[in-house]
Amino acid sequence: MYIEKENYFIIKELEDLGIGAIYTFKNYGDVRKLPKEKFIDDFKLGDRKIVSGYQTHTKNIQIIDEKSDMFYFEDTDGFITARKDIVIYTKYADCLPVYIYDKDKKVISLVHSGWKGTYEEIALEAIKLMEKRFDSKKENILIIFGIGISQKNYEVGEEFLEKFSQKFSSDLIKGSFLRENNKIYFDNQQFNFLNLIKNDILKENIVTNSYCTYEDKRFHSFRREKESSGRAGAFIYFK
Numbered sequence: 001m002y003i004e005k006e007n008y009f010i011i012k013e014l015e016d017l018g019i020g021a022i023y024t025f026k027n028y029g030d031v032r033k034l035p036k037e038k039f040i041d042d043f044k045l046g047d048r049k050i051v052s053g054y055q056t057h058t059k060n061i062q063i064i065d066e067k068s069d070m071f072y073f074e075d076t077d078g079f080i081t082a083r084k085d086i087v088i089y090t091k092y093a094d095c096l097p098v099y100i101y102d103k104d105k106k107v108i109s110l111v112h113s114g115w116k117g118t119y120e121e122i123a124l125e126a127i128k129l130m131e132k133r134f135d136s137k138k139e140n141i142l143i144i145f146g147i148g149i150s151q152k153n154y155e156v157g158e159e160f161l162e163k164f165s166q167k168f169s170s171d172l173i174k175g176s177f178l179r180e181n182n183k184i185y186f187d188n189q190q191f192n193f194l195n196l197i198k199n200d201i202l203k204e205n206i207v208t209n210s211y212c213t214y215e216d217k218r219f220h221s222f223r224r225e226k227e228s229s230g231r232a233g234a235f236i237y238f239k
Contacts, residue, residue: 001144001209008043011144013207014101014236019108021099022235023092023146025218030230031091039233045087048237051079052089055112059120063133064088078111078126082134087237093220094154094213096188097146097234098123102130104140110236115156118188119164124199143196143206146234147219150212151178151187154223158184164191172198 003010007028011021022043024031031039036050051064053076062073064081079088080100088110090097095114100123101107109126111117123143130136161184165173176191177184189208197203213219213232222229 018239020237020239024233026220031233032231048085048087050087050089057114057116059122059125061126080109082107084238087235090234091231093222093229093231094149096148099144099236101142102136102140105134105136107134108236138200145189145208147211148188149214151185153214154186156184156186
């Protein structure tokens with residue numbers, strides 16, 4: 001799945017389809033402190049324009065169409081585009097990146113799905129917008145999960161579980177929450193996986209992984225490093 005470079009991963013499944021998809025290691029630095037010119041040089045992005053936003057754990061998604069001349073957005077956790085001159089860029093430190101590609105309509109998306117984004121179903125929101133604006137069909141959509149925190153390192157409380165239980169079906173809850181030794185653990189990737197399948201995304205079109213930002217010290221982790229944590233950069237673009 002991942003092709004390892006010196007300080008970032010490339011997602012092979014997307015690379016093979018002509019889509020650049022990158023997730024940076026901790027040794028690349030805190031992307032919030034790096035200029036976009038560095039990304040352009042390091043990843044050989046040429047004259048593409050980088051679009052990004054101030055992430056607030058919402059389901060707010062911007063569509064970058066041919067008329068768009070803004071490339072930074074407040075209060076935004078995801079982007080969609082069919083433009084070949086755009087790089088979508090989002091930032092992470094335990095939350096789940098969700099890379100989305102419509103293989104038929106040639107549309108890309110990348111959304112930041114922390115638990116709040118997952119609760120608001122931001123990945124499904126992106127797919128709905130792709131259906132509405134680009135006539136995407138679910139059977140043509142490929143989902144690749146980036147690297148987030150694993151279930152065994154994601155302890156949550158009773159109120160967290162209750163919040164999800166009030167909104168989502170028991171099979172989703174059973175499949176993504178674990179109660180063990182009087183503690184509760186949440187699997188963000190598995191919840192998204194199950195919810196996408198429940199909403200007609202083909203299982204064979206979803207790629208998961210077993211990496212963990214908390215355990216693997218190659219990655220930034222807010223749970224591990226608290227306020228001193230940096231951020232990883234996730235990028236998707238047409239090659």
